[in-house]
Amino acid sequence: MEKNPVQNLVLQILPDWEQFYNIVEIARDKISHVLVLWLRPKLDFYKLNTDGCSKANPGLSAGGGIIRDNQGRNLEVEVDSKLLVDCILNLQDTPWILWDKIIIIGNLLQRLDNWSLQHYYREGNKVADCLANWALQCANRTWITHHHQLPSEARGELILNRMSVPSLRTITKKNSFSLDRDLYRIFTFDVP
Numbered sequence: 001m002e003k004n005p006v007q008n009l010v011l012q013i014l015p016d017w018e019q020f021y022n023i024v025e026i027a028r029d030k031i032s033h034v035l036v037l038w039l040r041p042k043l044d045f046y047k048l049n050t051d052g053c054s055k056a057n058p059g060l061s062a063g064g065g066i067i068r069d070n071q072g073r074n075l076e077v078e079v080d081s082k083l084l085v086d087c088i089l090n091l092q093d094t095p096w097i098l099w100d101k102i103i104i105i106g107n108l109l110q111r112l113d114n115w116s117l118q119h120y121y122r123e124g125n126k127v128a129d130c131l132a133n134w135a136l137q138c139a140n141r142t143w144i145t146h147h148h149q150l151p152s153e154a155r156g157e158l159i160l161n162r163m164s165v166p167s168l169r170t171i172t173k174k175n176s177f178s179l180d181r182d183l184y185r186i187f188t189f190d191v192p
Contacts, residue, residue, distance in 0.1 A: 029172050029173060029174050030172070030173040031170060031171070031172050031173075032170075032171045032173070033168055033169065033170055033171070034121075034168075034169045034171060035166040035167070035168060035169075036121045036123040036124040036166060036167050036168075036169045037124060037164060037165075037166040037167075038124045038125070038126075038127075038161045039124075040068070040070060041068055041069070041070040041072060041076055042070065042074075042076065043070055043071070043072075044070070044071065044072050044073055044074055045070055045072040045074045045075065045076050046067055046068070046069050046070070046072040046074070046075050046076070047067070047068045047070075047072075047075075047076045047077075047078065048065055048066070048067050048075060048076070048077045048078070049065060049066050049068075049078050049079070049120070049125050049127060049128040050063060050064070050065035050077070050078075050079050050128050051063065051064055051065070051079070051080055051122075051125055051128035051129045051131070051132040052081065052132055053129075053132035053133050053135070053136055055136060060136055061136075062132055062133075062135035062136040062138075063132050063135060064128050064129070064130070064131025064132035064133070064134065064135050065128050065131065066127050066128055066131060066154075066158075073113070073114075074112065074113065074114035074115060075109075075112055075114075075115040075116075076115070076116050076118075077109075077115065077116065077117045077118070078117075078118055078119075078120035078124070078125060079117075079119065079120065079125070080119070080120055080121060080122040080124075080125045080128075080129070081119070082119045085117055085118065085119045086119075087102050088102055088105055088106060088109070088117055089117060121169050122169075123167035123168070123169045124167065126157040126160075126161075126167065127150075127154050127157045127158050127161060130151060130153045130154035130157055131144075131150075131151070131154050134151045134153075134154065
């Protein structure tokens, strides 16, 4: 009995199926999860969490921030822009369009006796993120001086921070994969 073309195709692929599966597994992006928790300011510190928001490029942009106190005279600053942190700390060349802003920020920080600046994942910066998004809707600069004045979403995130409820961050590690001879051989075959 003569085999049909589909059977021939299956018989050609089948011996290499395990190798094909292994190559596909290697090529897949790796996904992991990390719990991110906002931490209270250290004793004698204020903590400033800030975030920026833009809905188009170019377009409307806004910023938000929240200062939380632990009877501080010193300042911890956390932002979710690694670029901004690296520019302020002179770890990276500053894009020319930001030079004047970075100089102003640096001069303000230098006036303090004790300060720290660090990158923090967006998931640990949710109150500032809510405030930045809310600020896009405000016509004027708005100062909030009491937690009861916060927009409801920011107030909810503030409560979760106080309860030490962590957020889940999903990290996807992209694999660089090139089509090599073995994979090419698996995908190419003669069809009778």
